[in-house]
Amino acid sequence: MDHFLYRGGALHAEDVPLSEIAEGAGTPTFVYSAATLRRHYRLFTEALDWAEASLVCFAVKSCSNQAVLSVLAAEGAGMDVVSGGEYARARTAGVPGERIVFSGVGKTRDEMRAALEGGVRQFNVESEPEMRALSEVASSLGVEAPVALRVNPDVDARTHEKIATGKAENKFGVPIARAREVYTEMARLPGLRVRGVDVHIGSQLTDLEPFEEAYGKVADLTRALRGDGHSIDRLDLGGGLGIPYETSNEAPPLPLEYGALIRRTVGDLGCEIEIEPGRLVSGNAGLLLSRVIWLKEGEGRDFLILDAAMNDLIRPAMYGAWHDIVPVREAEPGAERRPFDVVGPVCESGDTFARQRPLPPMGEGDLVAFRSAGAYGAVMSSEYNTRPLAAEVLVDGDRWAVVRPRPTVEAMIARERVPDWLDAHG
Numbered sequence: 001m002d003h004f005l006y007r008g009g010a011l012h013a014e015d016v017p018l019s020e021i022a023e024g025a026g027t028p029t030f031v032y033s034a035a036t037l038r039r040h041y042r043l044f045t046e047a048l049d050w051a052e053a054s055l056v057c058f059a060v061k062s063c064s065n066q067a068v069l070s071v072l073a074a075e076g077a078g079m080d081v082v083s084g085g086e087y088a089r090a091r092t093a094g095v096p097g098e099r100i101v102f103s104g105v106g107k108t109r110d111e112m113r114a115a116l117e118g119g120v121r122q123f124n125v126e127s128e129p130e131m132r133a134l135s136e137v138a139s140s141l142g143v144e145a146p147v148a149l150r151v152n153p154d155v156d157a158r159t160h161e162k163i164a165t166g167k168a169e170n171k172f173g174v175p176i177a178r179a180r181e182v183y184t185e186m187a188r189l190p191g192l193r194v195r196g197v198d199v200h201i202g203s204q205l206t207d208l209e210p211f212e213e214a215y216g217k218v219a220d221l222t223r224a225l226r227g228d229g230h231s232i233d234r235l236d237l238g239g240g241l242g243i244p245y246e247t248s249n250e251a252p253p254l255p256l257e258y259g260a261l262i263r264r265t266v267g268d269l270g271c272e273i274e275i276e277p278g279r280l281v282s283g284n285a286g287l288l289l290s291r292v293i294w295l296k297e298g299e300g301r302d303f304l305i306l307d308a309a310m311n312d313l314i315r316p317a318m319y320g321a322w323h324d325i326v327p328v329r330e331a332e333p334g335a336e337r338r339p340f341d342v343v344g345p346v347c348e349s350g351d352t353f354a355r356q357r358p359l360p361p362m363g364e365g366d367l368v369a370f371r372s373a374g375a376y377g378a379v380m381s382s383e384y385n386t387r388p389l390a391a392e393v394l395v396d397g398d399r400w401a402v403v404r405p406r407p408t409v410e411a412m413i414a415r416e417r418v419p420d421w422l423d424a425h426g
């Protein structure tokens with residue numbers, strides 16, 4: 001069920017009209033629906049209900065606001081983090097260390113130490129140097145670090161090349177062909193306790209076959225590792241399930257089908273199953289609310305210039321990604337649509353959200369919403385052109401709150417320092 005619907009001609013987030021949020025919080029603003037977050041999280045727990053033990057670890061990188069993490073923490077969610085910063089966010093949102101998995105190709109010793117001291121479910125180790133460093137850090141603290149090796153299965157995820165992670169040429173994980181050798185060393189190293197195998201092949205996957213191929217390889221490896229004497233009792237199968245962005249013509253597989261695939265490929269191994277979905281939980285739980293600054297009509301091309309820009313939502317500029325753009329005030333039935341180039345105010349031609357997008361009549365002051373902007377939206381934003389980071393709002397039923405205020409330009413400038421030796425003012 002969609003929690004962003006028109007009621008009485010006005011687009012709502014749950015029971016709150018978006019126009020009310022725009023009035024109260026200004027624009028551009030990311031708006032998240034707590035009900036959608038909960039529902040999407042539960043789709044995954046239900047998809048794994050056949051497993052004796054499982055944990056759904058939300059990929060914090062997709063949407064890391066404390067309020068969003070708190071909604072999921074209250075559901076009992078685990079978290080997948082890729083930096084000391086994300087680890088701290090998860091802990092601050094109340095997630096216990098034993099529900100946090102630490103992924104990422106470049107964990108530093110300081111980050112390892114912080115997670116070991118604060119508690120961690122497991123490290124997904126991505127290279128041999130990292131494995132040896134973790135062994136040293138854990139030994140120096142007198143503890144054992146639970147570990148899984150992230151294997152790179154050399155599978156084509158058939159997604160955008162910038163977000164595919166499971167091919168041999170990608171920086172992620174250890175080639176699966178080397179895994180047995182690495183596990184042998186891992187088992188010998190002090191301070192490490194082998195728990196399982198980890199794999200993540202990419203993001204925004206819209207068919208299940210690449211997962212099937214990768215998980216089949218993980219199943220074979222698990223049997224081989226057990227044959228080598230390792231106790232493998234946990235499989236972390238990563239995230240990556242895609243969402244419909246162009247809602248009119250995309251229908252990626254459902255979590256339930258994904259869960260059935262997991263059961264089919266690795267279900268007979270008796271392992272605890274972990275997954276790390278990000279986008280499917282947060283993507284369609286958020287939209288970006290923006291106002292039209294100007295309608296600039298030209299020779300055969302009309303530009304809708306918004307107060308949101310590439311610095312707020314970089315996906316179209318970075319990946320050529322599509323986001324549905326809808327008016328907040330529902331178009332009159334039968335209103336004629338015409339093509340607009342929808343752009344932001346940033347001084348780059350790449351600051352274009354959509355070219356020749358058919359939209360109902362629209363002009364200065366109108367509100368629009370970008371759908372599916374909850375994942376990899378606010379988290380990837382910047383202050384380019386000294387544009388304050390967009391505000392973030394959480395809606396839950398008929399209540400809403402600003403969960404990250406827009407900074408003032410004064411506060412942004414005040415973060416910087418001019419050294420006294422620069423004699424900048426003459």
Ligand SMILES: Cc1ncc(COP(=O)(O)O)c(C=O)c1O
Binds near residue numbers: 103238239241278375
């Ligand atoms: C290790 C890891 N886990 C989980 C995710 C979450 O992926 P998604 O948001 O596509 O579900 C990612 C991002 O691709 C990742 O790199």
Ligand SMILES: N[C@@H](CCCC[NH3+])C(=O)O
Binds near residue numbers: 204315319376
């Ligand atoms: N930022 C990417 C997804 C990256 C996934 C990272 N593991 C996107 O918006 O599609």
